Structure formats: structure tokens, C-alpha cells
Amino acid sequence: MRPPSRLPLGTAAAPSRSGWKAPVSILAGSAMTLLPVVATIPILPPFGLMMLMAWRLLRPDVFRPWAPLLFGLFDDLLSGQPLGSAMLLWTICFVAVDVVDSRLVWRDFWQNWLIAAAAIAFCLSVGRLIATPFGAHVDTVLLLQILVSIALFPLTFLLCARLDGRERRS
Template identity: 50%
Template sequence: MIPQGPKLGNHPSRFRLEGTPVITVMLGSMATALPVVVSSPVMPPFGLLLLLSWRLLRPELWQAWIALPLGLFDDVMSGQPLGSAMFLWTITLIGIDSTERQLYWRDYWQDWLIAAAAIIFCLSGGLLFARLTGGGGTMMLIAPQILWSVLLYPFVARQCAWLDRWRIMA
């Protein structure tokens, strides 16, 4: 038999439409549980990168409140103080919402600049939360993580675009 593509009138399931972005962000947050041994934080926060990619790719997909449960899951998986990602991710999504109201259109470079600012804000805020709860470190300690995260964002956004095409196919 010859495999056929999607038929007219078929729609993807609701779980596929709404669950794919949430599951990918959760899988990205679980990447911090991989057994990678390093002396300083260099692994990008994939949960944050996926959250930003989905939000900038599909602004209508999520409200700002989605950052609360996803941030809680990230806090639990990463070992950060509870509430840090919840707070920082929510503030980031609110900031992106307010920025989008002022822009009539966005292009690739503006998305990358918005994501870079959000990455710097969230990682610096995470360092501040860690310091407040007894952790240590300087900004120079997380500079490689910030650099890797900003440089990796276009690749993650491209993967989200590929997943989005799969997500909406019937």
C-alpha cells in the first residue's frame, strides 16, 4: 500500500495540539537531571529555551500564567530554590507580552534579542535567588552558560518550529 498524507477534514487531537509544547518544555527541564559532571554551570537551561521558543513562535499559544506550573517543575528538576523559575519565567513572559504590544512586527533578529535579554535576566535572577538562599557564585561563573544559551537559542527555536509543524498536522 502507498502511504497517504493527511486527509481533508482530519484534525489533530487536542492532546497533540496543547500537550506537545508543555511536554517539550518539561522534557527540556528534565535535561538538567542528566549525569553531566562539570565544575561550573555550562549546560543551557533547555526548559527556559523551549519556553521562550514556543512563546516567541506562537504568541497565542500560552498566557503568562503557564510559567507558574512549568517554572515549578523546572525548580524541582534543577534543584533551584522553589519559586525562582516560577517568578522569573512569569516576569519574563509578562515582559515579552508588553514588548509585543509595542512592536507592530518582529523578525528573526528581534526574537533573538528578546530571547537573549530573557536568558540573561533569568540566569542572573537564578544566581541571585541561589545567593539569597545560601548558595554562592559570581556573574563570571554563569557567563559561559549565558553565552551558550544565547547562541543555542536559534537551534532550539528551529526545532520548536519543526515540532510545531508536526503538532498541527492531521
């Protein structure tokens, strides 16, 4: 027997068995900074933030509004950024996506990519202002990191869709 497509008023949907995939994938994305990668310039994208934005844009109902605080704390502890910077910036991005969601009737892939690109650029730019002295010349590297992160976001979105089981079957 198939469950009804609409739930009666006042009832909640049964919790999903795959509810652990989203938080674990975000934590694994943040843990990517622990990999021993040697590079002359630091262009490693913020995979934790990218996974959070992909899950938020794909499934808005997965996380509570306070979830980015915990994910940001985990990312701050692993990445070495000043404590609270990812907590603040990820929560601002999460709330900004909520505001955009309330204004838009529907979104497509390009709008999701644009929203995520703005969130990634905002977090990396403000994170640079928080963590790096003003005399440091890291603007070119920061721009390269932003471009690499934006270019890799569709793969992150596809990974989240596959984990969720929502990819298109052709």
C-alpha cells in the same frame, strides 16, 4: 474542502491535535538537568526556559498567561533552585514578552533572538542572586552560561518550529 482562512466573529478555532507538543517539550527541557553530565564548570543552559521562550515567541497563542507558573514550579522541583524562583522569573519574562508584543507591529528572527537573550540573561542573573551567596565568585561562570544559552537559542527555536511544523521548506 479547505477551512476558511478567517474565522467568523464569535467562533473559536478547533483545538490542535498537536497541542501536547509544546508543554511536553518544555517539561523535557527542564528535565535535562537530570542527565548525568559531569562538568568542571556548570554551563548547562536552562533548556526549559529556552523552550518556553521559543514557544512564546513562535506561537503566542499556545499558552495561557499563568502557564509559566506551572512550568517554573516543575523546573524548580527538578533543578534544586529555591522554590518559586523559576516561577517568578519565568512569569516576569512571559509578561515582558507580552508587553513587547503589544508594542511591536512585527518581529523577525533577530528581534526574537534579542528578546530571548534578554530573558535568558535576566533569569540567570537574578536566579544567581536568589540562589547563591553574595561572597561566591561565580560571575565568570555565569557569564559563560549566559553566552552558551544565547548561542544555543536558535537551535531551540528551530526545534520548536519543527515540532510545530512551521519550518521553511526549500
